[in-house]
Amino acid sequence: MLKIIVFVSLLIAHTFVSSEYIFKGYDENFHPEWWQTDIIYQVYVRSFKDTNGDGVGDLNGVTEKVDYFKSINVGAIWLSPIYTSPQDDFGYDISNYKMIDPLFGTMADFDRLRDTFHKNGIKVIMDFVPNHTSDEHPWFNKSVQRIEPYTNYYVWKDAKYDKDGNPIPPNNWLSVFNKGSAWEWNEIRQQYYYHAFQVKQPDLNYRNPMVVEEIKNTILFWLGRGVDGFRFDAVNFLYESEGLEDEPKSNYPGVYDTDYGSLIHTYTLDQPETYQMVYSWRQTVDEYSMYEKIPNFFMVECYSPLNYTMLYYGNTTHPGAHFPFNFFLISSFNRESDAQHVFDVVKSWMLNMPEGKWANWVLGNHDNSRVGSRTHPLLVDGLHMMQLLLPGTPITYYADELGVGDTYVRWNQTVDPAGVNVGPFRYTQFSRDPARSPFPWDDSRNAGFTNASKTWLPVNPEYWHENMVELSKHKSHLRTYRQLSRLRQIPTIVKGDLHVYLLSKWVFGFSRSYYDHPTFFIVINFGSELEVINIQAARPTLPDILKVKISSVNSGYVTGNLLRSSQIILRPKASIVLSTSRMNEDA
DSSP, rough: OOOHHHHHHTOOOOOOOOOEEEOOOOOTOOOHHHHSSSSSEEOGGGGTTSSSSSSSEEEEEEHHHHHHHHHHHHHEEEEOOOOOOOTTTTTOOSSEEEEEOOOTHHHHHHHHHHHHHTTTTOEEEEEEHHHHHHHHTTHHHHHHHTOOTTTEEEEEEEOEEETSSEEEESSSOBTTTTSSSSSETTTTTEEEEOOOOTTOOBBOTTHHHHHHHHHHHHHHHHHHHHOOOOEEOOGGGOOOOOOOOOHHHHHHHOOOOOSSSOOOOOTTSSSSHHHHHHHHHHHHHHHHHHTTTTOOEEEOOOOOHHHHHHHHHHHBBSBOOOOOOOOOOHHOOEEEEEEHHHHHHHHHHHHOTTTOOEEEOOOOOTTTTHHHHSSOOOOOOOOOOHHHHHSSSEEEETTGTTOOOOOOGGGOOOOOOHHHHTTTTTTHHOGGGGOOOOOOOSSSGGGGSOOSSSSEEEEOGGGGGGGGGHHHHSSHHHHHHHHHHTTTHHHHHHHHHEEEESSSEEEEEEEEOTTTSSEEEEEEESSSEEEOOOHHHTTTSSEEEEEEEOOOTTSSOOOOOEETTTTTOOOOOOOEESSSSOOOOOO
């Protein structure tokens, strides 16, 4: 500590740039729901823990690790799809919404998981896929044959014809998975069906009231089995324009004509009817919750522009999802991002939310590169400080708390259709396999994930030292995450005000304060050079001395260090949580 003080005296702190008060907290009468206070943890079941030796994770593996979830203060787990499926898109192609795929176990295994987690105070959330089914679903087989009432359960359209009389698709719409047309000819029915994703994932027709009722009944089925909520997949794809207009070209450089990104998706995303359907689902969930006196909830996935995303919240008269996922720390944040960029990302969500709605923060998921690989491994702690200490609900992707990076997956190991479809020369650009590697539990064979001779995806070769057991022994991303998960449970973080700060070009800060509780000031250096920051200039009411509450692995600080608020040294990519409390209490 003495050396630090001497060094600081030789440096001049950077001038404060900007401060903004953007969120007023709640009073003492505010009693948050569980989904507002708890960490939601995404379990990619295939990669979490295998108990039957087939190299694929299963439900019993999740149940086995309930104590681990408690150790990191997770309040709810979100299970990736576990329904019966041909696994063409690893469960996002469902052939029976009301059965468990044998790959993951049985309904009895699910019931055991639910009961175990509930006994330990942890909620269970299901991943629900409403936009499409598998082409092996009985509904689709009957629709192909025009067996009522299933004839119009899917989006069927007549062909156009070329000059030689051959059928061609009704328009230029493209598949998300970069395999050309989103229309597939069915020889039996003599029509095209629409599939926004894989050929084996035909889109349901939500303009058919019977489809709407089928999905509602499925939601009620799982609520009746005791699940606590849902994550709805790809909701912005639910409806398409009835006019079948061609979508305009994007003219993005380096994009193939068959790539999804070659079009601007004016007629296939975020259609007005989609919001009405989300409002209807909220009504279903709310009515069940009221009847059973259980606070269920649901969240929706939509990679949409901010103005469209906010509409999924609904309004006072027509509430929508409890929240749409906030993907902007994924979609608009990268290694080039400076403090202004981060400042704007936080402000844009907090200030554009409809009044009375709840924020959320997502750093990773099964569709994107790991946060440490997308940004920088040393920024993991700082980003977790943002995710867990900003107002709102954090959603953590499995193993992100360890700070693990992407696993390199060779072409001959690639299984993700998004990578397979584009071939060996471009698969690394599109494949999602690197972020789905098995969870590294320990340094034993296959990182303790399975006793099988082969895993469904390769284990990250860094598992010998980057594993849960090893990282629990010393200062690490995992231990920082655990500290943050405890801190977020206090009133200041759950209910407090939010100020955001630009402290230099590369240093972003924010503070949380609540009545007479300790104030916390979080500073993160996104740059590549050492910074000396004067946070007292940003917040003159701060005391001269602040206590380090939590520090990143590369910060050079430990909990309990006392620092001058006018001269805070931040190493490149370092971050710290500072407290106004000088005492030794937990706060």
